[in-house]
Amino acid sequence: MAGPLNGLRMIEMAGAQSGSFCAMLFADLGADVIAIEPPGSAHGACDVTERGKRRLSLDVSLPESRDAALQLMARADLLVEGFRPGTMERLGLGPAECHARNPRLVYGRITGWGQTGPLAGTAGHDINHIALTGALHAMGRPGEAPPPPLTYLGDYAGGAMLLAVGLLAALHEARASGRGQVVDAAKTDGVALLSSLFYGMNAAGGLSGERGGNLLDSGAHFYDTYACADGRFVAIGAIESASFCRLCELCGLDESFAAQQMDRVQWPLMKLRLTDVFRTRTRDEWRVLLEGTDACFAPVLDWDEAPAHPHNRARSTFVTLDGVVQPAPAPRFSRSAAARPRAGSRLDLAGALDGWAVQQLAPATA
Numbered sequence: 001m002a003g004p005l006n007g008l009r010m011i012e013m014a015g016a017q018s019g020s021f022c023a024m025l026f027a028d029l030g031a032d033v034i035a036i037e038p039p040g041s042a043h044g045a046c047d048v049t050e051r052g053k054r055r056l057s058l059d060v061s062l063p064e065s066r067d068a069a070l071q072l073m074a075r076a077d078l079l080v081e082g083f084r085p086g087t088m089e090r091l092g093l094g095p096a097e098c099h100a101r102n103p104r105l106v107y108g109r110i111t112g113w114g115q116t117g118p119l120a121g122t123a124g125h126d127i128n129h130i131a132l133t134g135a136l137h138a139m140g141r142p143g144e145a146p147p148p149p150l151t152y153l154g155d156y157a158g159g160a161m162l163l164a165v166g167l168l169a170a171l172h173e174a175r176a177s178g179r180g181q182v183v184d185a186a187k188t189d190g191v192a193l194l195s196s197l198f199y200g201m202n203a204a205g206g207l208s209g210e211r212g213g214n215l216l217d218s219g220a221h222f223y224d225t226y227a228c229a230d231g232r233f234v235a236i237g238a239i240e241s242a243s244f245c246r247l248c249e250l251c252g253l254d255e256s257f258a259a260q261q262m263d264r265v266q267w268p269l270m271k272l273r274l275t276d277v278f279r280t281r282t283r284d285e286w287r288v289l290l291e292g293t294d295a296c297f298a299p300v301l302d303w304d305e306a307p308a309h310p311h312n313r314a315r316s317t318f319v320t321l322d323g324v325v326q327p328a329p330a331p332r333f334s335r336s337a338a339a340r341p342r343a344g345s346r347l348d349l350a351g352a353l354d355g356w357a358v359q360q361l362a363p364a365t366a
Contacts, residue, residue: 009078017049021160023049028338038057051341055346140212219267226279228285234283
């Protein structure tokens with residue numbers, strides 16, 4: 001395996017999609033990830049988050065399988081699990097049991113509500129978790145209900161990405177102290193943290209309580225999406241004065257229009273004017289005129305169009321694996337570049353234990 005995490009060993013207790021994505025990030029960057037999953041689990045080429053992993057079927061409710069899992073955890077650097085609080089403890093695979101075998105193990109837990117708090121044991125999904133943080137309330141058009149967004153914000157950014165940061169931080173500390181610890185990544189905590197800018201703006205009186213009435217939530221005419229003559233859309237993010245002036249110049253709007261950019265009283269009328277302007281050309285005609293300028297423009301591309309865009313092609317942002325187009329590993333590294341993703345593979349227990357030699361652990365420091 002290539003990549004900056006080459007040599008790192010991770011166990012994923014398969015089951016939670018956000019945990020699977022987090023483990024994929026580590027596999028992409030070179031870690032050896034073994035996903036322990038229930039017998040009978042099936043995967044295909046379209047299960048993108050399973051790439052780069054080795055899958056091991058174990059019924060950990062059985063004593064012999066539980067002991068086998070603990071043998072692997074004794075040889076691992078990291079563990080990721082995404083079950084409800086208490087589940088791993090009931091299986092005999094909680095932090096206490098794992099740390100008794102491997103004091104250096106960094107034990108990552110990802111849930112919606114966290115390991116503690118009045119909601120910790122209850123069910124929920126991305127939409128529920130982002131609702132509790134204030135983020136969902138801020139999304140949408142004036143007078144309309146907040147739309148259910150895709151699960152990027154809670155499951156992946158607030159959950160999986162935050163867990164990945166926490167795992168790496170705890171691993172760094174463990175290499176100094178000789179002791180592992182539990183990383184409690186709650187999606188509610190993560191989305192709240194991602195909202196830092198907006199909580200600061202709110203405290204400073206810079207946010208309207210009305211949905212769709214602010215700079216970045218569709219209230220501003222210069223930060224929105226617009227329909228084109230062919231029914232497709234473009235995205236405009238011309239916040240800075242120079243960018244908005246450039247946009248107006250290329251769109252044939254006069255300087256007096258550009259000068260009113262930050263006059264909130266004029267925003268509704270200015271949005272109507274831009275709506276009319278963008279309807280005069282197709283999306284791809286606007287691309288010819290605006291793409292590559294400082295007007296802060298981008299076409300709104302669908303799942304099939306995005307991989308074919310020249311910028312994404314030039315950076316190899318997408319790859320094709322077993323006929324499935326999917327995002328490439330990220331970020332990029334100047335020396336320890338990640339390898340091209342490979343499909344996941346099956347693994348038997350003997351192979352797993354033979355492949356992971358017992359690590360010589362230094363005594364934990366006090």
